[in-house]
Amino acid sequence: MTDVVSAAWLADRLGDVRLVDVRDAWEFDGIGHLPGAASIPFDEFRSADGDVGMLPGRDVWEDLLSAAGISAGDDIVAYDDMHGVFAARFLVTALLYGHDPEKLHLLDGDFSAWNQQYETTSEASDLPEATYDVTDPEKSPLVDFETVDAALDDDEVVIVDTRDPDEFDDGHLPGAVNLDWRELVDDETRGLKPRKELDAILDAAGLTPDRRIVLYCNTARRISHTYVVLSHLGYEHVEFYEGSLTEWEARDGRIVEE
Structure with a gap:
């Protein structure tokens, strides 16, 4: 992971x-x-x-x-x-x-x-020669519009909006819970909050390791952070809607305003 x-x-x-x-x-x-x-x-x-x-x-x-x-x-x-x-x-x-x-x-x-x-440097890095070859992952977390649309009516799925609360109130997927990605970060240390705090935040939002979780934001940047954090914490059923609201709205997906 x-x-x-x-x-x-x-x-x-x-x-x-x-x-x-x-x-x-x-x-x-x-x-x-x-x-x-x-x-x-x-x-x-x-x-x-x-x-x-x-x-x-x-x-x-x-x-x-x-x-x-x-x-x-x-x-x-x-x-x-x-x-x-x-x-x-x-x-x-x-x-x-x-x-x-x-x-x-x-x-x-x-x-x-x-x-x-630790020390940093402004000197150019001596990078080795390399040839990178892309492969197909054994298992991909990517999900498409149709998969997310179907998941909206599945009580076993937690749809997670990782944007800030104001954005969430302006419009979000039906039934989604709001978990601003910054809630997982400690502003003072700039790193993740302690494990007990993370567990409490995630549990309060209904994100437990046994649940199927679908993440979205606007352009897939903020869900990337949440995805990595959940992976780090051992969550195994996390799906990544890369199209997020950019695609969702372009395809007239269902939206709820609060």
């Missing part, structure tokens, strides 16, 4: 993992980055054909990871400076393109948390 790792965990393994920095290129160069990290800005791994939030395409993904010195068998640790939400989108994209979920890790607390404890 894709997991969340501490700065201390990463510090002990810097030479054994491939680091991906998804911040803007000017931040990578100007502010500095983790030693050995490759820069793959968020905008580079989103679809360029107008489908905001959608996958970039197999060829684009292979080129990006090959240029970053990453091979299909590598352990990858991704980070950003936004509590992990952009880095999580990178990791879910890797998962959907067949990377082993056991080799995908989100840095807990993002760049700022690392910077408080």
Whole structure:
């Protein structure tokens, strides 16, 4: 399962993992980055054909990871400076393109948390030569419009809207529960809240490990973070509606306003 790792965990393994920095290129160069990290800005791994939030395409993904010195068998640790939400989108994209979920890790607390404890650098990283080959995942969490529409009438499914409460009130899928992805993050540490707090928050929202869970937001960025967190916590029945509200509204899906 894709997991969340501490700065201390990463510090002990810097030479054994491939680091991906998804911040803007000017931040990578100007502010500095983790030693050995490759820069793959968020905008580079989103679809360029107008489908905001959608996958970039197999060829684009292979080129990006090959240029970053990453091979299909590598352990990858991704980070950003936004509590992990952009880095999580990178990791879910890797998962959907067949990377082993056991080799995908989100840095807990993002760049700022690392910077408080360990050294960063502005020097260019010496990246190895690599050829990345996309494969089909053994099991994909992706679900489509029709699957989500059918799930609305299934009492065994929890539909989760990971946007903020104001967005939720403006319009959401019928029966959805609102769990703002930021509720799982500690603003002070910039990382995940303690396990007991996470369990209490998730339980209050009806998200228990035995339930089938379907996640959506607007463009699949925020659900990526929630997906990674639930995976890290051992949830096995989590589905990822990548089209989210962008597709849902375009296809006249049912919407409830509060």
